[in-house]
Amino acid sequence: MRTLRVARFSMRYRPRALAACAGALLVAAVAGVLALGHGDYPLAPGDVVRTLLGDGSPAEDFIVNQLRLPRVATALLVGAALALAGALFQTLVRNPLGSPDILGFTQGASTGALLVVVAGGSSQALAGGAVAGGLLTGAAIYALAWRGGVHGARLVLVGIGTAAILTGINGYLLTRTQLMDAARAVLWLTGSLDGRGWEQARPLAIALVVLLPLLLLGCGPALRALELGDDAASGLGVRPERLRLALLSAAVLLAALAAAAAGPVNFVALTAPQLARRLTGAPGPNLAASACTGAALLVTADFAAQHLFADHQLPVGVVTGVLGGGYLVWLLAGQRRAGRL
């Protein structure tokens, strides 16, 4: 634990957590540069960096900054947003399985998006439908889990139930779509960054720029108090129910915006906070490290999805699903060995 004090500002940090964040950002940067250089018109990493800094030829500038950068930027933002949402959920419900794709929020976003597809809406409307679906599901789950306050276990159970119902509804909606629309819907449902432009990245970027400092500096200490239990938190001057509602809202919003941008990308929200925790070795929500890990994870997964098979691109959701699923099995097996399950 080190202390940083500048004038009236003071804070504590762990060198290892800082190193973990820096490491994750480095991985994200390397994978991002590689992704920007790969494709039908390959570029050396040095040329990519030069072009990013504004010194490329017009052709390079077009390929890197216009064609490929929006996708990489979207991947970074979606990864960070999902991981942040996951870290918040996992802390609030005190369960490593607390994640928007398990608690039904992502399924709700899918329902919203599918309703738009069935109605024949544009891709802008689809994103709007996803956000609305995610937020409505969040409100419904909170209301259903409410009994003089919302507690972790009840929220998880209500969420898993809601996820099951919505998965059924989504399956039904898929059968109601036209053939062409169904293909588009299925691609969206696996989570894909293909053809993502600045219009997908922008809302998410704004949300992260606003929420990240609020969450890290404003709510971080209160969240660490809430970790000690509601009574202890209230003794420390936190209003547990109010804080929980605010943080759940932020998490649901991030998850919904991420789904609107890239579809329901599985398991990033579940895996990234757990990975971040092991990297920092620190107790607590590890919000900053989670966001960095999530960004690195998704950019890397998307790069792999594009280039793993020479002639065939995979949607990124397939890669994160395989990676995250494997990780989940490992996590559960480890808990079983430790006698905690």
Next chain:
Amino acid sequence: MAQSEPRLAGRELTLAYEKRVIAEGLSVDIPDHSFTVVVGPNACGKSTLLRALSRTLKPTAGQVLLDGQSIATLPAKQVARTLGLLPQSSIAPDGITVAELVSRGRYPHQGVLRQWSTEDERVVAEAMTDTGVADLADRPVDELSGGQRQRVWIAMALAQQTPLLLLDEPTTYLDIAHQIEVLDLCARLHREQGRTLVAVLHDLNQAARYATHLIALRDGRLVAAGPPQDVVTADLVEEVFRLPCRVIPDPETGTPLVVPAANRRVAMGS
């Protein structure tokens, strides 16, 4: 009996969990600079009263006054700088060290800019020394014994630097030696630092030995309040606990000692 209003008091409190009413019209005074202990049989509302005094539980009617103002209207962080709480069950996050846990007690004194001042550092070190856990500072809390862990939680409450400190059954789950250790620590905090302490205790004899002020509850009603020598009598113990007994002077301290009668023919319960 009160010449001036005490800093902490409950006025005409109705306390309930959803529909289940625990207490009605309950008024209590916590004398300043006292070590007040709340006693009573199981389910008499002692912990509920403490939860209301610490505004963890919102009364259905009536109000808790802190320095003359309704505690519900005061900003939460401001209350937390005056009134600390050691709850019955708290959760130590996985892998957290003693020093880190104790430093979380500084939350009400911190802000967005001031996240870790030199003052915070000094107070946390002091709280750990006062509770005898300074040597354990870098140990994970999960590895400690029950008694050590309770001292760590008390250290966290001390780091809050509140003149008033509420402790909900601080000795539960501890063996007798650790119970005494925790109570000695409370007595020292009361005596040497002049803090007002309010604790819920199960053991009447420990309450009589350590308290300067006793509050006896039964069925959510205040039966008696005052110094242990005045409150702990055979009649009162029978009234509050339905236990026939003799009260003799504690051979160690001279405080009242309750000895249950050997031949009890009074119907239990009712």
